[in-house]
Amino acid sequence: MSSRNAATRNTGTTSMGADKPYRKPQDLVGQRLAQYQVERIVGKGGMGTVFEAVEPALDRKVALKVLSPEASESQETVDRFKREAKVLAQIEHPHVVKIYQLGRVGRVLFIAQEFVDGTDYETIVERDGPMDLRESLAVIDQVASALEAVHDLGVIHRDLKPGNVMRRSDGVTKVLDFGIAKPIQASLGPDITRAGMFLGTLGYCSPEQIRGDRLTVRSDVYSLGVTLYFFLTGEAPNKGAGTEEMLAETLQGKLVPIRKRRADLAHPVVRLVEQMIHRDASKRPATAAVVRSRVIEVLEQLDAAEGDAGPPPPGGLLGRLARLFGRR
Numbered sequence: 001m002s003s004r005n006a007a008t009r010n011t012g013t014t015s016m017g018a019d020k021p022y023r024k025p026q027d028l029v030g031q032r033l034a035q036y037q038v039e040r041i042v043g044k045g046g047m048g049t050v051f052e053a054v055e056p057a058l059d060r061k062v063a064l065k066v067l068s069p070e071a072s073e074s075q076e077t078v079d080r081f082k083r084e085a086k087v088l089a090q091i092e093h094p095h096v097v098k099i100y101q102l103g104r105v106g107r108v109l110f111i112a113q114e115f116v117d118g119t120d121y122e123t124i125v126e127r128d129g130p131m132d133l134r135e136s137l138a139v140i141d142q143v144a145s146a147l148e149a150v151h152d153l154g155v156i157h158r159d160l161k162p163g164n165v166m167r168r169s170d171g172v173t174k175v176l177d178f179g180i181a182k183p184i185q186a187s188l189g190p191d192i193t194r195a196g197m198f199l200g201t202l203g204y205c206s207p208e209q210i211r212g213d214r215l216t217v218r219s220d221v222y223s224l225g226v227t228l229y230f231f232l233t234g235e236a237p238n239k240g241a242g243t244e245e246m247l248a249e250t251l252q253g254k255l256v257p258i259r260k261r262r263a264d265l266a267h268p269v270v271r272l273v274e275q276m277i278h279r280d281a282s283k284r285p286a287t288a289a290v291v292r293s294r295v296i297e298v299l300e301q302l303d304a305a306e307g308d309a310g311p312p313p314p315g316g317l318l319g320r321l322a323r324l325f326g327r328r
Contacts, residue, residue, distance in 0.1 A: 025049040061115040095146035097176040122162035136231040142173040147288035151217045160223035161204040203236040218281040225276025233261040253279030268301040
């Protein structure tokens with residue numbers, strides 16, 4: 001669920017109890033949900049609604065992700081919601097949104113998490129157009145760093161896309177929405193609900209995720225590669241608009257070459273994108289850590305091509321990143 005669309009702020013506060021019905025998101029605005037005062041709606045998704053709220057005792061803003069009454073009727077959806085909370089609780093990383101609580105008040109199930117004051121990258125690119133090359137690579141590095149931490153826990157995100165990556169107002173990138181994240185060892189089988197709905201985002205999920213194969217971290221690498229493609233072109237690599245067309249293009253690897261949409265991109269950049277979104281998972285970078293090292297290589301190659309490679313900067317990898325990403 002993306003934190004993009006705002007609604008009306010609250011004008012008063014009452015408590016949401018077990019006897020107080022919750023039929024639509026607006027019912028919660030102005031209410032007290034556990035220790036949180038609900039202020040406004042900031043986003044909606046298939047599973048529920050995200051609210052901006054305040055925790056008065058700690059004087060801090062939080063995001064409340066509340067499962068909808070309809071979704072709460074499905075044990076399968078409730079289990080996914082709880083799994084998201086447990087995954088987030090295990091991750092301590094500067095580029096992953098923090099969780100504070102998994103709670104229930106009456107029939108209302110919610111996750112309280114860090115409030116990210118910013119905008120998701122889907123909105124940014126749709127509003128401003130394709131991103132600067134170095135900025136794009138800097139964001140990909142931050143997201144890959146977050147994925148390293150997630151993968152080290154044996155978990156795959158499975159829904160990485162620009163709409164699930166936010167730029168905070170201070171420029172820090174945050175990965176969010178772990179609603180369909182899953183342990184790697186449990187990733188065999190198609191991502192289909194009992195109602196027959198596909199779990200994931202067409203255009204960003206890997207061919208093996210569509211097929212229902214056992215997933216590895218390279219599936220998230222594919223989604224990260226499509227995200228980079230979107231940053232640089234303003235479009236996903238599929239040319240078809242319909243579901244069946246997009247499924248076929250992804251499974252067959254018949255995507256629009258990035259050079260057709262950005263002819264000015266240097267070969268190292270094109271090669272990195274092509275490797276990350278290769279139909280054959282074995283030909284992609286093996287891990288998010290490898291993606292990060294490839295990003296550094298690309299930037300160094302660009303510097304060399306510009307005749308400004310210079311001596312190796314101090315500070316190891318962090319020093320190199322600071323130097324390379326600091327240039328425009």
